[in-house]
Amino acid sequence: MGMDTANTLPHVTAILNATALGFLVAGFTFIRAGRRDLHKRAMLGAVATSALFLVFYLLYHFTAPIFVFRGTGTVRPIYYVLLISHVVLAAAVTPMVAVVLFRALRGTFDSHRRIARWTLPIWLYVSVTGIIVYLMLYHLYI
Numbered sequence: 489m490g491m492d493t494a495n496t497l498p499h500v501t502a503i504l505n506a507t508a509l510g511f512l513v514a515g516f517t518f519i520r521a522g523r524r525d526l527h528k529r530a531m532l533g534a535v536a537t538s539a540l541f542l543v544f545y546l547l548y549h550f551t552a553p554i555f556v557f558r559g560t561g562t563v564r565p566i567y568y569v570l571l572i573s574h575v576v577l578a579a580a581v582t583p584m585v586a587v588v589l590f591r592a593l594r595g596t597f598d599s600h601r602r603i604a605r606w607t608l609p610i611w612l613y614v615s616v617t618g619i620i621v622y623l624m625l626y627h628l629y630i
Protein backbone atom coordinates (compact mmCIF):
# COMPACT_ATOMS: atom_id res chain seq x y z
CA MET A 489 0.00 0.00 0.00
CA GLY A 490 1.33 3.46 -0.90
CA MET A 491 2.25 6.00 1.74
CA ASP A 492 -0.67 8.25 0.78
CA THR A 493 -3.19 5.52 1.52
CA ALA A 494 -1.40 4.69 4.77
CA ASN A 495 -1.55 8.37 5.76
CA THR A 496 -5.24 8.71 4.90
CA LEU A 497 -6.68 5.55 6.44
CA PRO A 498 -6.50 6.61 10.12
CA HIS A 499 -8.60 9.68 9.30
CA VAL A 500 -11.09 7.60 7.32
CA THR A 501 -11.48 5.16 10.22
CA ALA A 502 -11.87 8.07 12.66
CA ILE A 503 -14.72 9.49 10.57
CA LEU A 504 -16.40 6.07 10.36
CA ASN A 505 -16.02 5.67 14.12
CA ALA A 506 -17.53 9.10 14.80
CA THR A 507 -20.41 8.24 12.44
CA ALA A 508 -21.04 4.97 14.30
CA LEU A 509 -21.06 6.92 17.58
CA GLY A 510 -23.72 9.24 16.15
CA PHE A 511 -25.86 6.23 15.13
CA LEU A 512 -25.44 4.67 18.61
CA VAL A 513 -26.51 7.79 20.48
CA ALA A 514 -29.44 8.28 18.07
CA GLY A 515 -30.43 4.61 18.40
CA PHE A 516 -30.45 4.83 22.17
CA THR A 517 -32.46 8.07 22.13
CA PHE A 518 -34.99 6.47 19.75
CA ILE A 519 -35.62 3.35 21.86
CA ARG A 520 -35.98 5.45 25.02
CA ALA A 521 -38.64 7.42 23.14
CA GLY A 522 -40.35 4.18 22.08
CA ARG A 523 -39.51 4.68 18.41
CA ARG A 524 -38.69 1.06 17.62
CA ASP A 525 -38.43 1.38 13.86
CA LEU A 526 -36.03 4.33 14.07
CA HIS A 527 -34.07 2.45 16.75
CA LYS A 528 -33.72 -0.50 14.39
CA ARG A 529 -32.51 1.69 11.50
CA ALA A 530 -30.02 3.64 13.62
CA MET A 531 -28.55 0.47 15.14
CA LEU A 532 -28.26 -1.20 11.73
CA GLY A 533 -26.45 1.98 10.65
CA ALA A 534 -24.10 1.66 13.64
CA VAL A 535 -23.37 -1.99 12.81
CA ALA A 536 -22.77 -1.20 9.11
CA THR A 537 -20.41 1.73 9.73
CA SER A 538 -18.58 -0.27 12.42
CA ALA A 539 -18.12 -3.22 10.05
CA LEU A 540 -16.71 -0.84 7.44
CA PHE A 541 -14.55 0.70 10.14
CA LEU A 542 -13.17 -2.73 11.05
CA VAL A 543 -12.25 -3.50 7.42
CA PHE A 544 -10.25 -0.27 7.01
CA TYR A 545 -8.78 -0.52 10.50
CA LEU A 546 -7.43 -4.03 9.91
CA LEU A 547 -6.26 -3.07 6.42
CA TYR A 548 -4.33 -0.19 7.95
CA HIS A 549 -2.72 -2.18 10.74
CA PHE A 550 -1.74 -5.06 8.49
CA THR A 551 -0.01 -2.72 6.05
CA ALA A 552 1.32 0.34 7.87
CA PRO A 553 4.09 0.47 10.47
CA ILE A 554 2.94 1.24 14.01
CA PHE A 555 2.62 4.98 14.60
CA VAL A 556 4.53 5.85 17.77
CA PHE A 557 2.85 8.03 20.39
CA ARG A 558 4.95 11.16 20.83
CA GLY A 559 3.54 12.54 24.08
CA THR A 560 5.87 12.65 27.06
CA GLY A 561 5.35 12.74 30.85
CA THR A 562 2.02 12.10 32.58
CA VAL A 563 0.10 11.88 29.33
CA ARG A 564 1.94 8.67 28.33
CA PRO A 565 0.41 6.35 30.97
CA ILE A 566 -2.97 8.02 30.36
CA TYR A 567 -2.62 7.30 26.64
CA TYR A 568 -1.73 3.66 27.20
CA VAL A 569 -4.53 3.03 29.72
CA LEU A 570 -6.99 4.46 27.16
CA LEU A 571 -5.45 2.50 24.28
CA ILE A 572 -5.28 -0.86 26.07
CA SER A 573 -8.77 -0.60 27.60
CA HIS A 574 -10.04 0.46 24.17
CA VAL A 575 -8.51 -2.54 22.37
CA VAL A 576 -9.50 -5.12 25.02
CA LEU A 577 -13.10 -3.90 25.25
CA ALA A 578 -13.37 -3.56 21.44
CA ALA A 579 -12.45 -7.25 21.12
CA ALA A 580 -14.92 -8.16 23.89
CA VAL A 581 -17.84 -6.11 22.55
CA THR A 582 -17.66 -7.41 18.97
CA PRO A 583 -19.23 -10.85 19.69
CA MET A 584 -21.67 -9.15 22.09
CA VAL A 585 -22.89 -6.90 19.25
CA ALA A 586 -23.40 -9.99 17.09
CA VAL A 587 -25.55 -11.58 19.82
CA VAL A 588 -27.52 -8.35 20.42
CA LEU A 589 -28.19 -8.04 16.70
CA PHE A 590 -29.13 -11.71 16.31
CA ARG A 591 -31.62 -11.55 19.19
CA ALA A 592 -33.20 -8.40 17.79
CA LEU A 593 -33.55 -9.78 14.27
CA ARG A 594 -34.98 -13.04 15.70
CA GLY A 595 -37.56 -10.93 17.54
CA THR A 596 -36.69 -12.09 21.08
CA PHE A 597 -36.65 -8.55 22.44
CA ASP A 598 -36.56 -9.42 26.17
CA SER A 599 -33.24 -11.23 25.80
CA HIS A 600 -32.14 -8.58 23.29
CA ARG A 601 -32.71 -5.85 25.86
CA ARG A 602 -30.96 -7.77 28.67
CA ILE A 603 -27.61 -8.08 26.87
CA ALA A 604 -28.05 -4.79 24.96
CA ARG A 605 -27.98 -2.90 28.26
CA TRP A 606 -24.42 -4.16 28.80
CA THR A 607 -23.37 -3.99 25.19
CA LEU A 608 -24.37 -0.39 24.51
CA PRO A 609 -22.33 1.31 27.29
CA ILE A 610 -19.25 -0.80 26.45
CA TRP A 611 -19.67 0.01 22.76
CA LEU A 612 -19.99 3.72 23.59
CA TYR A 613 -16.83 3.55 25.71
CA VAL A 614 -14.93 1.84 22.87
CA SER A 615 -16.15 4.42 20.37
CA VAL A 616 -15.36 7.49 22.50
CA THR A 617 -11.92 6.22 23.58
CA GLY A 618 -11.22 5.39 19.92
CA ILE A 619 -11.79 9.04 19.05
CA ILE A 620 -9.68 10.28 22.00
CA VAL A 621 -6.80 7.92 21.12
CA TYR A 622 -7.00 9.06 17.49
CA LEU A 623 -6.88 12.74 18.50
CA MET A 624 -3.98 12.17 20.92
CA LEU A 625 -2.01 10.10 18.41
CA TYR A 626 -2.48 12.13 15.22
CA HIS A 627 -3.42 15.66 16.28
CA LEU A 628 -2.60 16.66 19.84
CA TYR A 629 0.94 15.41 20.44
CA ILE A 630 2.62 15.90 17.06
Ligand code: HEM
Pocket residue numbers: 519520524527528531532535585588589592593597598600601604605607608
Ligand atom coordinates in the same frame (compact mmCIF):
# COMPACT_ATOMS: atom_id res chain seq x y z
C1 HEM B 1 -27.15 -4.19 17.19
C2 HEM B 1 -27.24 -3.05 17.78
C3 HEM B 1 -28.32 -2.75 18.81
C4 HEM B 1 -28.10 -2.25 20.05
C5 HEM B 1 -26.74 -1.89 20.68
C6 HEM B 1 -29.38 -2.11 20.69
C7 HEM B 1 -29.58 -1.63 21.97
C8 HEM B 1 -30.75 -1.65 22.67
C9 HEM B 1 -30.92 -1.26 24.06
C10 HEM B 1 -29.81 -0.71 24.95
C11 HEM B 1 -32.20 -1.47 24.39
C12 HEM B 1 -32.83 -1.27 25.77
C13 HEM B 1 -33.29 0.15 25.98
C14 HEM B 1 -33.79 0.30 27.39
O1 HEM B 1 -34.82 -0.29 27.69
O2 HEM B 1 -33.13 0.96 28.19
C15 HEM B 1 -32.88 -1.99 23.20
C16 HEM B 1 -34.21 -2.32 23.13
C17 HEM B 1 -34.86 -2.71 21.98
N1 HEM B 1 -34.30 -2.94 20.74
FE1 HEM B 1 -32.34 -2.74 20.30
N2 HEM B 1 -30.37 -2.54 19.84
C18 HEM B 1 -29.75 -2.93 18.66
C19 HEM B 1 -30.40 -3.41 17.52
C20 HEM B 1 -31.77 -3.56 17.38
C21 HEM B 1 -32.43 -3.99 16.18
C22 HEM B 1 -31.74 -4.30 14.85
C23 HEM B 1 -33.77 -4.02 16.47
C24 HEM B 1 -34.93 -4.39 15.58
C25 HEM B 1 -34.92 -5.43 14.78
C26 HEM B 1 -33.93 -3.65 17.86
C27 HEM B 1 -35.13 -3.59 18.52
C28 HEM B 1 -35.29 -3.29 19.87
C29 HEM B 1 -36.56 -3.29 20.57
C30 HEM B 1 -37.90 -3.64 19.96
C31 HEM B 1 -36.29 -2.94 21.90
C32 HEM B 1 -37.28 -2.82 23.05
C33 HEM B 1 -37.29 -4.15 23.78
C34 HEM B 1 -38.22 -4.12 24.95
O3 HEM B 1 -38.17 -3.15 25.74
O4 HEM B 1 -38.98 -5.06 25.07
N3 HEM B 1 -32.70 -3.37 18.38
N4 HEM B 1 -31.97 -2.09 22.17
